[in-house]
Amino acid sequence: MKLLSKHIERDSSGTVTLVPEEGEDMWHTYNLLCAGDQLKASTVRRIVSESSTGSTDKSSVRIQLTVSVEDVYFDTQAAVLRVNGRNIVENKHVKLGAYHTIDLELNRPYTLGKQEWDIISLERIENACDVSKRADIAAVVLQEGFANVCLVTENMTVVRQRIETNIPRKRRGTTTDHDKGLNRFYDQIMQAVIRHVDFTIVKALLIASPGFVKDNFYKYLMENAIKMNSKVLLENKSKIVLVHCSSGHKHALAEILQEPAIQTRLSDTKYACELRTLENFYKMLFNEPAKAFYGVRHVLKAAERNAIASLMITDGLFRSANVTERKKYINLVETVRAAGGNVLIFSSLHTSGEQLTQLTGVAAILHFPLPDIEEEVEIEEEAERRAAQGVLGPRPEDDDVEEDLTISLGS
Incomplete structure (x- = not known):
């Protein structure tokens, strides 16, 4: 994300102009947008004109439009962001008050105006524009006949390609059909890796499976890299890590990323820190339940007593359409920070964020036990x-x- 300008008044109202440069920037924008915000962006409008003879002509024109945001839709797989709202600035092609849907585009600037810019939104802009905070990991999570090729960034886990194929069973006396089926399966995965994994960005390519499926695929990958003289695969061989997991489904990523060997490689990333903190929370909840709480009421009471050491909260709570509800969570974050506590905002597009959402979206590890809260x-x-x-x-x-x-x- 590139920040072109920022104008925030003393009353916290103002505008920022940003340029989304990659798919993850659309996720950041999705989290910035709230109902009632003003969005100015380049968009395409279909125009119907009528000639003097009564015939009509349809055409599309690119215009700058400013809408009052009502609905926001984000497609995580395609990284497509659509914003629907009413036009609030007069335009010769669009009447005041008319509805229009803006499809935000990569590398095209947009200006976002808010009545109040809160600390969470401003921090998100700062983090999105900090290139040093990128830490992409690629992962192939597979089992026989089924695989997910994933990309894990600081804020998202995206399945780039899902591969599912029927592999014939081994027959007595011959394994020819089975072996051919496996090779076709491995080839599909290899092509997906070449297509979707940018080794100039990723820190590691994790290959994970139950049993020896990962080992067999890795052998196939390297043998074919040599045959094809694939410099991309051969030069980045050191980035490939084999890991055990329970299945080939996306949720297995959580257990993969908690492996000590993987944690060492990713120790400085936001996602790894979230996973460690969540794991510590579960341990505390089991061993010392009076020092670990989840649920808004419980956590707010702990915050009132300046007892929170680590606050975990999902970004989805800050997207609430209820302004009072949204401010409650912002105040919680500010209270914990003011008392010296650590705050981790989990992405709801990560497996760790999904787990936290199941715990109401907010949880805390305390400095000291508070058994009376319950x-x-x-x-x-x-x-x-x-x-x-x-x-x-x-x-x-x-x-x-x-x-x-x-x-x-x-x-």
């Missing part, structure tokens, strides 16, 4: 349930306590 939250939730049901007064157990006290005083 009871406090239970009391609050019970009071809310009773209020929603129209039940007034103390909880049943509180009635029992009062009755016991009356009997005791009476005797």
